[in-house]
Amino acid sequence: MTGHYARRRPGARLALAAALWLAAPAWSQDLPPLPTPSSPLSAQVDSTRAQLVAARRAVISSGLAARIDRLPLREGDRFKKGDVLVAYDCALNRARLERAVQAEAAARKKLAVAEQLDTLKSISRSDVEQARAAVSVARAESGAERVLVERCTITAPYAGRVGESYARAAESVAEGQKLLSIYDDSAFELETIVPSRWLAWLKPGYPLRITVDETGRDYAAEVSHIAGAVDPISQSVKIIGRLAGKDGAAADLLPGMSGNVRVDPPAGKTP
Numbered sequence: 001m002t003g004h005y006a007r008r009r010p011g012a013r014l015a016l017a018a019a020l021w022l023a024a025p026a027w028s029q030d031l032p033p034l035p036t037p038s039s040p041l042s043a044q045v046d047s048t049r050a051q052l053v054a055a056r057r058a059v060i061s062s063g064l065a066a067r068i069d070r071l072p073l074r075e076g077d078r079f080k081k082g083d084v085l086v087a088y089d090c091a092l093n094r095a096r097l098e099r100a101v102q103a104e105a106a107a108r109k110k111l112a113v114a115e116q117l118d119t120l121k122s123i124s125r126s127d128v129e130q131a132r133a134a135v136s137v138a139r140a141e142s143g144a145e146r147v148l149v150e151r152c153t154i155t156a157p158y159a160g161r162v163g164e165s166y167a168r169a170a171e172s173v174a175e176g177q178k179l180l181s182i183y184d185d186s187a188f189e190l191e192t193i194v195p196s197r198w199l200a201w202l203k204p205g206y207p208l209r210i211t212v213d214e215t216g217r218d219y220a221a222e223v224s225h226i227a228g229a230v231d232p233i234s235q236s237v238k239i240i241g242r243l244a245g246k247d248g249a250a251a252d253l254l255p256g257m258s259g260n261v262r263v264d265p266p267a268g269k270t271p
Contacts, residue, residue, distance in 0.1 A: 047260040050192035050210055054183035054255050055242065056158060060085060062173045063151035066093075071169045071179075073162045078185070083156045086179055090152035097149050100142035107131070107138040160184040163255065188253050190221060190241045192261050196230040199237060201266050208241045212259040215252055220244040221261075 070087040073079055114131040117123035163181035167173055190210055194202065208221040220243070227238040241261070243253075 047211075047262050048192050048194055050190040050241075050259060050261040052188050052190055052212070052243075052253060052255060052257045052259075054160075054185065055187035055189050056160070056184035057163070057182065057255070058157070059181045060154060060179045062086075062175055062177045062179055063154070064088070064093075064148055065173070065175045066090060066152070067172045068167060068169050068179075071165070071167065073165075073180075075162050075165050078161050079156045079159065079182075081156055081159045084153055085156055085162075085182070086154040088152045090149060093145065093148045093152060097142065097145040100138070100145045104135070104138035104142045107135045111135050154179075156182065158184050159186070183255055185251075185253075188243045188255075189224065190243065190261060191238065192241070193234075193236045193238055194263065196235045196237045198263070198265075199226070199230075202226070202239070202263070207264075209262040210241075210243070210259050211262070212253065212257050214254075214257045214259075217252075219253075 066088040068086060069089040070084070072087075073083075073085060079085065111128075111131040111134070114123055114128045118125070118128050160183050163183055165180045166178045167180070173179065190208070202223060204223050204226065206223040208223065209218055210221055211218050221241040222244075223239055224242040225240040230237045
């Protein structure tokens with residue numbers, strides 16, 4: 001009865017805890033405190049994660065509604081500047097261009113006759129102006145058809161590789177539909193997020209090093225751009241670094257690879 005009553009008294013439990021604390025070994029009171037989030041030990045950062053992106057990349061979209069005649073490259077294939085990426089079946093467009101060209105030639109002949117008659121005072125000025133206007137309209141129509149024919153072939157704006165394909169040969173596509181993505185495989189950049197306090201010493205041109213997970217290799221880089229705004233919540237900022245890419249060092253890299261970026265602060269600065 002007495003033991004049961006003692007267990008229910010709060011004062012008894014407090015007295016027992018005080019006795020155990022006084023009996024604790026002296027060495028337990030000399031242990032160093034654990035690091036807190038604000039202590040220098042936990043604030044040290046050796047590296048930050050980054051993702052690789054191609055310095056030049058684009059998504060090629062269809063410039064007209066037509067059927068794809070040739071799509072010679074597949075995902076991962078390399079190409080040179082000026083190589084054909086997409087070719088359409090444009091027989092109808094070329095026929096329309098030929099008709100527009102012939103209409104323009106006929107309008108020019110009519111204008112020439114009208115100008116000769118005008119010198120002989122055998123035609124009214126309004127008829128001459130109408131002939132000139134007809135030439136302008138025909139020239140505009142042939143120019144529009146010529147633009148459509150030029151869009152029948154899409155060539156590479158630079159040398160690189162095909163990233164993804166969104167269409168196949170013999171498919172009919174709409175104007176503006178995505179066809180494939182391309183990128184320049186000779187120049188890569190890294191994108192990473194760093195604490196905004198680093199901006200006190202981190203400037204464009206500052207050296208970096210990235211260890212890419214997929215290749216296990218180190219690559220030299222430098223800060224190329226710094227974002228124009230700081231995230232007020234995380235107090236961080238985005239930076240873009242350009243890989244050196246010398247002597248084919250970037251030949252084994254692909255967009256989307258990631259790794260750790262080493263940023264060594266200047267002497268006297270802490271990360």
